Amino acid sequence: MAGILVIAEAAGTGVTRESLETASLAMRLAAAMQQPVCGALLGAGDLANAAAQFQCGFSALLLVESPQLATYVAQQYVAAVQSLIAKVQPAVVLFPHTAKSRDWAPRLAAKIGSGLVLDCVNVTVEQEGVTASKPMYGGGVLAKLVVHGDPALVSVRAGIFECAQLSSGGAVERMELPQLAAHPGIQHLESISIEGAGGQRLKDAKTIISGGRGIGEKDNWHFIVEAAAALGAAVGCSRPVADAGWVSSSSQVGLSGALVAPDIYIAVGISGAIQHLAGISSAKTVIAINNDPEADIFKRADYGVVDDFKEVLPAFVERIKQLRS
Amino acid sequence: MNIVVTIKQVEDPATPPSHMVLGASGKSVQSVSGVPRVMNGYDANAVEEALRLKEKHGGKVTVVSLGDSSARNTLKRAIAMGADSCVLLSDPQWELLDSFGTATVLAAAIRKIGNVDLVLCGRQASDSDAGQVLYWLAEMREFPVASPIVKIEESSADALVVHSLLEEEYQRLSVKLPALLGISSEINEPRQPSPKGTVTATRTMVPTWNAAALAVGPLTCKVDMTKLEIQIRTGKAELIEGADGAARGRALADKLHQLELL
Ligand SMILES: Cc1cc2nc3c(=O)[nH]c(=O)nc-3n(C[C@H](O)[C@H](O)[C@H](O)COP(=O)(O)OP(=O)(O)OC[C@H]3O[C@@H](n4cnc5c(N)ncnc54)[C@H](O)[C@@H]3O)c2cc1C
Numbered sequence: 001m002a003g004i005l006v007i008a009e010a011a012g013t014g015v016t017r018e019s020l021e022t023a024s025l026a027m028r029l030a031a032a033m034q035q036p037v038c039g040a041l042l043g044a045g046d047l048a049n050a051a052a053q054f055q056c057g058f059s060a061l062l063l064v065e066s067p068q069l070a071t072y073v074a075q076q077y078v079a080a081v082q083s084l085i086a087k088v089q090p091a092v093v094l095f096p097h098t099a100k101s102r103d104w105a106p107r108l109a110a111k112i113g114s115g116l117v118l119d120c121v122n123v124t125v126e127q128e129g130v131t132a133s134k135p136m137y138g139g140g141v142l143a144k145l146v147v148h149g150d151p152a153l154v155s156v157r158a159g160i161f162e163c164a165q166l167s168s169g170g171a172v173e174r175m176e177l178p179q180l181a182a183h184p185g186i187q188h189l190e191s192i193s194i195e196g197a198g199g200q201r202l203k204d205a206k207t208i209i210s211g212g213r214g215i216g217e218k219d220n221w222h223f224i225v226e227a228a229a230a231l232g233a234a235v236g237c238s239r240p241v242a243d244a245g246w247v248s249s250s251s252q253v254g255l256s257g258a259l260v261a262p263d264i265y266i267a268v269g270i271s272g273a274i275q276h277l278a279g280i281s282s283a284k285t286v287i288a289i290n291n292d293p294e295a296d297i298f299k300r301a302d303y304g305v306v307d308d309f310k311e312v313l314p315a316f317v318e319r320i321k322q323l324r325s
Numbered sequence: 326m327n328i329v330v331t332i333k334q335v336e337d338p339a340t341p342p343s344h345m346v347l348g349a350s351g352k353s354v355q356s357v358s359g360v361p362r363v364m365n366g367y368d369a370n371a372v373e374e375a376l377r378l379k380e381k382h383g384g385k386v387t388v389v390s391l392g393d394s395s396a397r398n399t400l401k402r403a404i405a406m407g408a409d410s411c412v413l414l415s416d417p418q419w420e421l422l423d424s425f426g427t428a429t430v431l432a433a434a435i436r437k438i439g440n441v442d443l444v445l446c447g448r449q450a451s452d453s454d455a456g457q458v459l460y461w462l463a464e465m466r467e468f469p470v471a472s473p474i475v476k477i478e479e480s481s482a483d484a485l486v487v488h489s490l491l492e493e494e495y496q497r498l499s500v501k502l503p504a505l506l507g508i509s510s511e512i513n514e515p516r517q518p519s520p521k522g523t524v525t526a527t528r529t530m531v532p533t534w535n536a537a538a539l540a541v542g543p544l545t546c547k548v549d550m551t552k553l554e555i556q557i558r559t560g561k562a563e564l565i566e567g568a569d570g571a572a573r574g575r576a577l578a579d580k581l582h583q584l585e586l587l
Contacts, residue, residue: 072491099492103472106424106460115423115547118456128551136454136553140342141354144552185469185504189486189497201493207587231587243510249475250493255454256473256509258492264586274342275451277558285586287577288562296341296558304562305577311570312577319578320587 001150003035003059005090007081009098010043010050017204018096020163022156023056025123026094027164032125038062038088039169042080044070057167062087066177073188077104078111079178085112087175090151092130094123097155097259105155114149121160130154138255139278158203159261159282194250202234202251202258207266208283210236210253212276214269214290214309218246223313224268230317236260238270254279268309272297289313326384326482326502328375329438330408331431331446331458332368334392334399337361338451342557352421352550354452364399367447369515371508375445376407376516378480384442385409389434391419391427397531405518405526412438416535418543426544428461433539435466441503443485448473448507463505471498472507 006026008019023039030037039058041047047065054061064080077100085093095101097119109116121142122133130152132145147154202208209231211224228235235251242252253260255275261282268289270276277300280286288301289309298304305312336345340356348355356362364372375386388403390396391414400411414430422430435441444466449456463470475495476488483502488495490509500506518526536542565580567573581587 072496099490102456106457107464107470109457109547110425110428110461110464113425113547115425116457117548119454126551128549131551134454135556137336137342137345137354137452138338138454140340140345140556142554142556143550146549146551148547148549183469185501186471187499189499191491192488192495192497194493194495239510245511249490249509249511256449264581273339275338286562287581289577293564298562298564299558299560301562303565303577303580305565305570305573307570307573312574315571315574316578317574319575320582323578323582323587 001089001091003088003090004030004033004037005040005084005088005093005151006037007040007042007084007093007095008050008054009096009100010041010045010047013045013049015041015050015054016096017163018098018156018158019054020056021158021161022094022096023054023164024161025156027056029092029094029123029125035091038090040064040084042069042077051172055166055168056164058169060170061172063172063174064177065174068177071188071191072100074104074107075180075183076177078108079180081108082112083175083178085151092123093151093153095155097157101155105153109153114151114153115147116153117145117147118155119157120154121157123154123156135278138273138275140274158259194248202236202253202260205234205260205262207231207233207264208236208253208260208262209233209266209268210238210270211241211268212238212270213240214271215241216269218244220310221246223309227313227317230321233266238276267297267301268313270297271295272300326378326382326442327440328378328384328386328443328445329435329441330368330371330375330386330388330403331444332372332388332390332399332403333365333447333450334362334390334396335365335450335452337363338366342555345555347553347555350421352553354553354555362395362399364402365447365450367449367508367510370510370512371445371447372403372406372408373513373515374477374508377513378443378477381480382482387411387438389414389431391415391422391430400531401526401529402518404529405522406516407519407522411529411531413531413533414539415533418536421550422544423546423548424455424457425461425547428458428465429544430539430541431458431462432465433541434534437534437539443502444468444505446505446507448509459505459507466505468503468505469500470505470507471500473509474506475509475511477512
């Protein structure tokens with residue numbers, strides 16, 4: 001087995017940013033290994049446009065296009081990736097770390113007996129073999145892990161690498177999705193979509209304002225919503241807020257939520273636990289509003305205001321409106 | 326309903342990196358100043374959910390933990406919460422297992438317990454953040470698996486209806502038992518041990534199963550740790566000054582405007 005297989009996720013009519021980031025790590029790793037990179041795209045709709053965006057100088061680009069991928073069913077993804085591996089025979093498979101891949105990849109690893117490391121911030125080739133760098137302990141510790149297996153499987157955290165440049169490569173080839181019998185143990189009844197609280201996909205948002213436990217109660221959440229509307233920002237939250245049900249879990253930022261990469265991230269009433277900070281490592285400018293001057297968020301933030309958010313936020317929003325008009 | 330919950334004892338996830346040190350091998354991390362270790366948060370949610378299912382359907386909740394002898398404390402906490410029995414899985418050769426190795430041991434323990442209808446695991450451990458053991462375990466036991474589960478909507482003796490979280494949707498799934506679920510924190514608020522439970526826990530003898538007891542041979546890891554590094558953050562925000570909160574809020578807006586950020 002040789003070379004790298006990089007698997008992209010299609011989104012709408014294009015390809016996700018995380019996919020392009022993963023491709024750039026793949027190209028870097030390929031240069032070190034002096035081996036080729038083969039690309040692959042999975043999606044439900046017509047992948048022609050996504051395929052045009054996912055041209056990163058691959059030796060070949062394989063498209064697995066099937067309406068059966070429209071609803072996420074783990075077995076379909078496992079089967080699709082397994083058939084890609086059978087065709088390409090790669091030494092390493094890279095893919096973005098997403099809600100889907102954190103579910104299908106461990107199933108695949110267990111099925112084929114391959115080593116897998118999820119949510120990595122780098123992959124290198126060392127004397128011992130393919131080595132993944134992975135944050136542990138919520139982000140307080142960085143581990144180096146040698147990944148064994150044919151192939152070694154690694155998912156890549158969003159927001160760490162630049163997107164790969166467009167560059168022409170080898171032929172585009174379509175592959176059939178293997179036909180699967182329904183899994184006898186699990187039946188998909190229904191998908192219930194979650195309204196994004198800010199009406200904007202958190203991961204793509206340029207500005208995000210997030211509220212934490214310091215907001216105090218659900219009845220105070222309007223402070224965050226109003227500020228978001230005035231700023232044109234997406235709404236995020238910390239885990240206690242999602243756990244309490246003030247907003248849905250899809251708005252949660254952090255290790256077990258969304259990894260975001262906005263130009264501006266405003267954290268209100270958030271203490272700055274490492275698990276939360278893990279989600280904003282790619283934010284360009286971080287602003288914190290917190291009444292505790294010792295809060296850890298001020299170690300990550302670029303600018304901070306120490307005070308009650310109920311005093312700070314409305315005045316901040318009013319002034320922004322004035323400045324913009 | 327015969328339920329097994331897998332639980333892990335971890336360093337308190339609230340410990341800041343500045344209070345962590347590397348263990349002697351350089352491949353583990355511990356807290357300084359004797360911060361007590363705790364039950365992994367998602368595992369506490371799994372214990373709670375198991376107890377609720379037992380309250381509804383009857384049956385038995387068994388908690389198992391792979392760890393050193395100190396993991397007894399975490400098993401006893403689960404007993405104090407209301408679990409019926411517990412087993413410690415411990416052997417010197419299991420010290421640095423990866424997800425595959427851990428799942429191999431857990432699968433052998435579940436086989437030995439026998440007649441299991443449902444296995445609940447936390448969706449991931451807060452130390453390794455690996456999020457894989459439950460899937461390897463499900464594959465080894467040939468159980469259907471779903472994770473992360475934020476709600477069990479319906480339960481009967483042979484099937485469950487659960488909500489699994491994806492990025493922008495919940496999936497409602499019907500899962501036939503026996504099965505395995507990865508439990509997430511949205512699902513419940515774990516109960517505190519009752520006084521009576523605490524007494525029971527104190528009296529509980531924790532049985533230990535080692536490699537020989539489980540007939541588990543030597544394990545070769547699929548993932549080997551070569552190095553750990555503690556990452557300490559030292560930055561400091563520029564604090565915006567002003568007469569009162571409102572003035573500081575306005576000054577923050579001015580600052581961001583001046584920097585052309587907003
Ligand atoms: C495995 C694992 C995964 C996790 N994943 C995530 C994750 O994805 N995302 C996440 O966020 N957390 C996650 N956590 C939880 C994390 O450890 C913290 O518990 C959580 O981030 C704390 O949320 P918080 O900052 O809102 O609350 P707290 O830590 O309680 O902080 C509240 C803050 O609000 C401030 N405050 C209070 N009142 C006011 C006021 N009137 N005005 C201004 N400020 C005020 C306080 O000073 C305090 O700093 C995870 C934990 C584990 C163990």
